[in-house]
Amino acid sequence: MELIDGKATAAQIRKEIKEEVNSLLKQGHKAPHLAAILVGHDGASETYVNLKVKDCEEVGFRSTLIRYEDNVSEKELLNKVIEINKNDEIDGVIVQLPLPSHISEEKVIETIDPSKDVDGFHPVNVGRMSIGLPCFVSATPAGVIELLRRYKIETEGKNCVVIGRSNIVGKPMSILLAQKKYPGNCTVTVCHSRTKNMKEVTSNADIIIAAMGQPGFVSADMVREGAVVIDVGTTRIPSTETKSGFKLAGDVKFDEVAPKCSYITPVPGGVGPMTRVSLLKNTLSAAKKEIYR
Ligand code: GUN
Numbered sequence: 336m337e338l339i340d341g342k343a344t345a346a347q348i349r350k351e352i353k354e355e356v357n358s359l360l361k362q363g364h365k366a367p368h369l370a371a372i373l374v375g376h377d378g379a380s381e382t383y384v385n386l387k388v389k390d391c392e393e394v395g396f397r398s399t400l401i402r403y404e405d406n407v408s409e410k411e412l413l414n415k416v417i418e419i420n421k422n423d424e425i426d427g428v429i430v431q432l433p434l435p436s437h438i439s440e441e442k443v444i445e446t447i448d449p450s451k452d453v454d455g456f457h458p459v460n461v462g463r464m465s466i467g468l469p470c471f472v473s474a475t476p477a478g479v480i481e482l483l484r485r486y487k488i489e490t491e492g493k494n495c496v497v498i499g500r501s502n503i504v505g506k507p508m509s510i511l512l513a514q515k516k517y518p519g520n521c522t523v524t525v526c527h528s529r530t531k532n533m534k535e536v537t538s539n540a541d542i543i544i545a546a547m548g549q550p551g552f553v554s555a556d557m558v559r560e561g562a563v564v565i566d567v568g569t570t571r572i573p574s575t576e577t578k579s580g581f582k583l584a585g586d587v588k589f590d591e592v593a594p595k596c597s598y599i600t601p602v603p604g605g606v607g608p609m610t611r612v613s614l615l616k617n618t619l620s621a622a623k624k625e626i627y628r
Contacts, residue, residue, distance in 0.1 A: 336593055337486075339565075339600045341478075344485050345608035349394050352615050356395040359622075367622035368397040369453065369614075370419050372430045374412065374438070375405040379571055380431045387429070390611050396618060399425065409438045413446050420448040426622040427453030429614070450627035453617035456503070465510050469626045471617045476507040478609030479544065479565055483518040488542075488563055488598060495521035496537050498553070498586070499546035504567055508544050533557070550584035555591040564592060564599045567606050583607070 356366055369391050373384045384400065391398035401415060412430075419428045428451050434440050444452075449459040455471035463470035472480075483490060495512050499505035505525060512521040521542065526533055528547075537543055537557040545553045546567035558564060568586030576582065585602030593599050600606055620626060 336596050337598050338593075339482055339486055339598050339605060341482060341600055341605040341608045342603075344482060345478075345612040348481070348612045349390070349615065352612075352619055353394045355619060360395075364622075365424075366395055366397050367618050368399070368424060368426050369618045370399045370401060370425045370428045372401045372403070372412070372415065372428070374403045374407055374431070374434055377433075380433075384431050386611060387614060390615055391618075394615055396615070405435050407438075409442065412438060412443060416443060416446045420446075420451060425451065427451050427618040429454045450624075451621060453614060453621055455507075455617065461502075461507070464507060467514055467516075471620070471626065472511070472613075473503050473507055474613035474617065475504045475546075475567060475606060475610045476511055477613040477616070478606055479508060479567065480511055480518050481613065482565070482600065482606070482609055486598060488518070490518045490542065491520040493521050493541035494524070494539055495542040495544065496524045496526055496540035497544045497546065498526045498533075498537070499544075499548070499567070500525055500527045501546065504546040505544075508546065508567075512542075512544075545586035547586055549586055551586070551588045553587040553592060555588065555595060558592050558595050560595050561597045562595065564596050565606065566600050566602050568602060569607055 360366060371384050371387055373380060388398045388400055419425050428447055430443050432440055444456045447457055449457045452460050452471055455473035460470045464472055497505050497509045509523045509525045512519055513523045524536055526536055534557050538559050540562055542563045544565045548568055548570055550570045564587055566585040566587040570584045571581045572584045574582040583603045589601060
């Protein structure tokens with residue numbers, strides 16, 4: 336069994352990004368600039384956005400954090416997005432989800448200019464991704480694909496089971512893994528809460544992507560000997576062992592599943608750091624106008 340070290344891989348990619356930023360600066364270009372919008376005071380969202388800002392600093396990006404209280408109107412938020420769309424100084428924008436229930440996430444996402452949508456949530460980017468056109472791919476699936484690439488994991492003709500069908504992870508993941516290129520060319524099955532005989536399906540998988548957000552869902556009896564297991568779960572659960580008072584739990588029962596695997600990602604230190612670095616890669620790509628010219 337080989338552990339897939341997302342933390343080390345992400346650190347290596349941050350180093351590569353930093354070198355590219357330095358070379359852009361030397362050529363007289365500005366540093367890539369990410370704007371992040373955070374509404375309210377949800378603990379997890381605050382943590383994620385703060386980490387995104389910190390990541391930007393580390394690689395030499397500019398960043399702007401825009402905060403609103405929970406009661407901000409949808410109109411005010413949409414106007415801010417429109418203002419950012421027009422601001423040539425800003426290359427990429429993310430609006431941290433979830434948003435309060437009086438604000439339509441769909442409207443907010445659709446208001447972001449696809450060329451600045453570094454989260455890859457806009458239907459234009461999702462549509463382009465699904466037909467294999469250049470686009471921003473949402474950060475978690477992009478991070479998983481990059482891990483498969485960097486660990487040279489064979490994917491062609493493999494049975495891949497994606498557990499979970501969210502717009503952000505499961506759906507894009509299943510499309511990317513079926514694409515006619517490496518990493519891809521898999522025979523993909525998507526499982527979800529209504530799937531019957533889940534164990535029968537997953538036991539036949541060469542690659543399992545666990546992305547349903549249920550701690551410890553995947554047990555050893557669901558996994559075939561030699562499978563590759565990618566754990567996308569990052570549920571925050573209370574813990575007395577950490578300073579913050581919580582710890583991250585994956586969707587896989589790591590201790591019992593790991594001995595059966597050829598490769599497995601841990602939680603934390605697997606997909607999470609790759610998600611963060613993928614946002615940086617998308618922002619760099621936006622600044623270089625690699626996708627939309
Ligand atoms: N909420 C949970 N994950 C994400 C993400 O990747 N981007 C944004 N904007 N919000 C999130």
